[in-house]
Amino acid sequence: MSSNVVEGSSVNGEAQYLRANRLVARALPHPDETWHRATAPPLVAETISKLLANHIIEIAVRHGAPTDHNAHLYRTRESAYRYATECLDDPTTLDCGHTGIRNLGGGEYTCGREGCPVRVDRATAREVLSG
Numbered sequence: 001m002s003s004n005v006v007e008g009s010s011v012n013g014e015a016q017y018l019r020a021n022r023l024v025a026r027a028l029p030h031p032d033e034t035w036h037r038a039t040a041p042p043l044v045a046e047t048i049s050k051l052l053a054n055h056i057i058e059i060a061v062r063h064g065a066p067t068d069h070n071a072h073l074y075r076t077r078e079s080a081y082r083y084a085t086e087c088l089d090d091p092t093t094l095d096c097g098h099t100g101i102r103n104l105g106g107g108e109y110t111c112g113r114e115g116c117p118v119r120v121d122r123a124t125a126r127e128v129l130s131g
């Protein structure tokens, strides 16, 4: 029971980070792979400590000192990868995690979800509406 609570809150943290860092999210290696910093996609290699802190990746095999990010073998966490692929690769999902656009007229767009205040610029709206 208590482990479910911890699990749930870490998933939210992942989602928040991945939504704000979509390019990193798209670069994440598949969870079946393990990798070193040197072989990771550059965007991932640059953000290893943040990815660890946000439970997006984990250390698969520890080598050397705990803070030696060059030595460990890493792996993308399954839940984070699933979120990255299922939610973020869908171009109709907005940064707030919702789908749908409301056209207010005069070139103004917001998220289509009732009560969500997120504004959407014209280029994004066009991308979402056409996608």
Ligand SMILES: [Zn+2]
Residues within 6 Å of the ligand: 094, 096, 097, 098, 111, 112, 113, 116, 117, 118
């Ligand atoms: Zn929204």
